[in-house]
Amino acid sequence: MRKAPKTQAEEASYTVGSLAKLAGVTVRALHHYEDEGLLHPERTASGYRCYGAADVERLQQILLLRSCGLSLGDIRGALDNGDFDFHGVLVNHLATLRARQKELETLVGTVEKTIASLEGRCTMTDEERFEGMKARAIAENEERYGAEVRQAYGDAAMDAANERMAGMSQEEWGDAKALEAAILEQLTAAKATGDPTGEAARKLCAMHARWLQMHWGEGAYSPAAHAALAEGYVADQRFTAYYDEAAGEGATAFLRDALIAWCAEQ
Template sequence: MPGKGYSVHELAKLAGVSVRTLHHYDELGLVRARRAANGYRRYEAAEVDRLHQVLLFRQTGMPLADIRRMMEDPAFDQRAALRRHLGALRAQRSQIDDMIANVEKTLACLEGGPKMADEEKFRAFKRDLIAKNEAAYGAEVRERWGDAAADASNARVMGMSEERWSEVRQTEARVKELLLEALPTGDPTCAAAQEAARLHGRWLQAFWAEGAYSKAAHAALAEGYVADERFRAYYEAWAPGAAEFLRDAIAAYCAK
């Protein structure tokens, strides 16, 4: 690193990001540049280290607002956060290895090799779900509920029989079907909306650790479907207004 630090163009080239990205991070207060005497942005060791951390957390899919909130928290533990990130990366690597093995075995079977057991056929898909969830939500889940709860949830998924796995997927599909049926009514307390909320709770229990579900926890999570842009985007892809409607339906169901 030059003794006087990096210019915005030098750091953008080094980090593999655009100058516009660095300007955006500066405006957000994520990575603030220092100002040289001539008014140009300069980045010294502290800013380079902070950019490195931001990019690491962006790899997990964490929104910039959450990264800033986490890093500015006086209780922020960089080592613990990086350990969680490492766990998510390892889960992704394991998922890719499983998918490669799955394709290889399928090809071998088609070419006259040994048949795959049904459990083998679907193991990689379950690992794929775990890896995607770890990438999108793992850091937050582990920070809020701890590694033990996250690991127990992952173990429940991997331990599902194919019959149970199919049942869980069908439950999720039914939640969507009922929600889309109820949404035009505008009434989150209608029968279809309440059945969607009930089934949503059953769906959650398939993934949460034994005994972790409660109506209070269910309602609290549903609030996140509106507040968290990742959840909101998922449900809004079903239909405009779906996130708020599901939140309201779950709130009414959990208040009973």
């Protein structure tokens, strides 16, 4: 009986150069992944690296997880964990990409209309200009935080927040941006008192809660969710950089402490 022909995956055998070309990465990147314990190619008798089907599949997983924002250390831990839900991570990432795609399509349309307006081929309304601003903000929000929010709170929470932002009127949008700036000023003032439970800190927390309610979907806000978000601010370097750069070193930790105390009283 003739054996079934081998599939491409079963026959896969790549040198470091050919795999780099196939995957669209550099040879140096493959060497780095090996140094980090992510890839384990075999060696030929001559000492050259040889990548098989399992290596190709693992490299794809590494690159996909990198696109989800995971560090190489987190990826190594995830792939070496037999209970890691790779499928779930990809499902969440796909939802993020689709939401981003939708907003980018809106933004592309706005840019096209703006170019046409500048060239005198059409007249752009204030509403059209404003929709483009919102689309850009939503797309940037998905890019920076979408994966984490969807993983922590689910797709519905992130989709509701995007819908809430997309549905804002120009006046609501302006109010939200003004409140965001006022929060940073209040954080600076509250932090100067050194008391995360004082009157200035309590005012800060109430302002922050109102700002979240403006962005989250209907009924999504709760003190417990607010407190959990506050803990995330300190754990996520992006949020720490945002608040510390605006209100001084330690501002993020102060905000976290103030919110934890305030939310416990609500």
